[in-house]
Amino acid sequence: MKYVIVIEDGASDYPIEEIDGKTPLKVAEKPALDRIAREGRTGLIQNVPESLPPGSDVANMSIFGYDPLLYYTGRGPLEAASMGVETKDGDVVFRCNTITERDGLMASSNAGHISSEEAAELMEYLNEYFNDKYPGFKGKFYPGVSYRHLFVYNDKENAEKLAKLDMVPPHDFVGETIADKIEFDSFADEVKSIMLESKEALENHPVNLKRIEEGKEPSNMVWFWGQGTMPAMPSMKEVYGLKGAVITGVDLIKGLGVCSGCTNLDVPGATAFFDTDYNAKGEYAIDALKDNDIVFVHIEAPDEAGHAKNLEEKVRGIENIDKHILAPLLEALPEYGDFKIAVLPDHPTPIDVGTHTRDMVPIAIYSTVDEPDDVQVYDEDSVKEGSLGELTGCNLLKLLLE
Ligand SMILES: [Zn+2]
Structure with missing residues (x-):
């Protein structure tokens, strides 16, 4: 049959x-x-x-x-599977958008549809930045297509709680304030600070300076959502x-x-x-x-x-x-x-x-x-x-x- x-x-x-x-x-x-x-x-x-x-x-x-x-468990893990990303016990897979933050607002949930090449450069840079600054950094960025990327974070102790965290998809609040969308319990402090600190890392990156010069939206922050452990x-x-x-x-x-x-x-x-x-x-x-x-x-x-x-x-x-x-x-x-x-x-x-x-x-x-x-x-x-x-x-x- x-x-x-x-x-x-x-x-x-x-x-x-x-x-x-x-x-x-x-x-x-x-x-x-x-x-x-x-x-x-x-x-x-x-x-x-x-x-x-x-x-x-x-x-x-x-x-x-x-x-x-x-x-x-979430869309992040399914996308990781389709991209062939290898995961291990305690990993939480987040969808990671390259976004545009302006004056505390979600100005663009896709950083003006940034190109895959530009975004890949930024993802690579974030891996360098966080690893240099925090030896033993527990996360890794994986570049995908255009503004759609992944962030895999290993935290055995909190994985299940992180997987259930209520993270708002960035396209659901374009033009609205970012700060009140990341008021999480303390177990998510590190994940929250990675999102916030990405702003510092990306703001003056040559890719973004060039995009601004060309009149395009800079990708000056990342936004995590759609996370889960591997099903x-x-x-x-x-x-x-x-x-x-x-x-x-x-x-x-x-x-x-x-x-x-x-x-x-x-x-x-x-x-x-x-x-x-x-x-x-x-x-x-x-x-x-x-x-x-x-x-x-x-x-x-x-x-x-x-x-x-x-x-x-x-x-x-x-x-x-x-x-x-x-x-x-x-x-x-x-x-x-x-x-x-x-x-x-x-x-x-x-x-x-x-x-x-x-x-x-x-x-x-x-x-x-x-x-x-x-x-x-x-x-x-x-x-x-x-x-x-x-x-x-x-x-x-x-x-x-x-
Ligand atoms: Zn459908």
């Missing part, structure tokens, strides 16, 4: 006035997905536990078959007996691939945006089934369209997935014998809201061995009549394996 899970990130929506109260899923031309619903089973699925934020990391962890309440996830092979592969353009999902012991497949042209190469993703998915029992295909475009409140792009994203990924899969899968294919969003990203919500999402599963239900098309409402009823995200793989 082969398994395919296609994740249309953020695809489900609320009724939109502009299209007579319909949703993008209702107006999009998607014959392959409708066929999966018509010849398969349908229902609703909740990928986000009530106590956690409706992030793609949490929701996709559910879809990968891991209960986020047991395994989710102790058993491999998909151990839990489900499945050898898995993952296709995605998004680092967090790649991190889930690493943490679950799946293979991340590099697909040329796979971006995490509207312009992703849908065809290539479809072809790689089909090919990956030769060597794997299960393939996860994640497409970010509908979510990006939701964030951009771009209805046209959202509909187009759903149609592109249908034409270039689902249709070829349906055609190729019978060659592998018995198979099951599940299609679902991780969470809704409604056009009118412009960000993730925590509602249940529609799911359709076609299999060569199960009886279909009576649902004829795939959308937020019709699947409510489906035979799957209401599912919990992290039980999906168990259900597929039944």
Whole structure:
């Protein structure tokens, strides 16, 4: 038996006035997905536990078959996994933004979209600066892309407490005061002082002096958030007996691939945006089934369209997935014998809201061995009549394996 899970990130929506109260899923031309619903089973699925934020990391962890309440520790650790950062016992991994501080305010949460090259120089300099000043310094900066970096801090004694510290994402308070966002308990004093002291280290760095001269935002401070200890996830092979592969353009999902012991497949042209190469993703998915029992295909475009409140792009994203990924899969899968294919969003990203919500999402599963239900098309409402009823995200793989 082969398994395919296609994740249309953020695809489900609320009724939109502009299209007579319909949703993008209702107006999009998607014959392959409708066929999966018509010849398969349908229902609703909740990928986000009530106590956690409706992030793609949490929701996709559910879809990968891991209960986020047991395994989710933060986005920093997942990004570290995708970047191949080695960690050890007592490490806490923070997301580290290069930011612009001005007059005590968060002036820019991304330092004017600083280039990766400039930021790498600054991260390197911070490692030198803190190591020179504090011999035995327990932290290390890892440069990533543009303003997105990591800071790994080793503190065995306080790791669990630091992992739970309420650190505010910098994009959530642009233009607001910084000082009251870092009023932590004393166990976090050192982490706090590293953030504050980064200002001193970076302010007059040649990279920043040059940026100011060019009229750009300087990256004169770092901001830590999204931290956690590395999740102790058993491999998909151990839990489900499945050898898995993952296709995605998004680092967090790649991190889930690493943490679950799946293979991340590099697909040329796979971006995490509207312009992703849908065809290539479809072809790689089909090919990956030769060597794997299960393939996860994640497409970010509908979510990006939701964030951009771009209805046209959202509909187009759903149609592109249908034409270039689902249709070829349906055609190729019978060659592998018995198979099951599940299609679902991780969470809704409604056009009118412009960000993730925590509602249940529609799911359709076609299999060569199960009886279909009576649902004829795939959308937020019709699947409510489906035979799957209401599912919990992290039980999906168990259900597929039944
Ligand atoms: Zn998502």
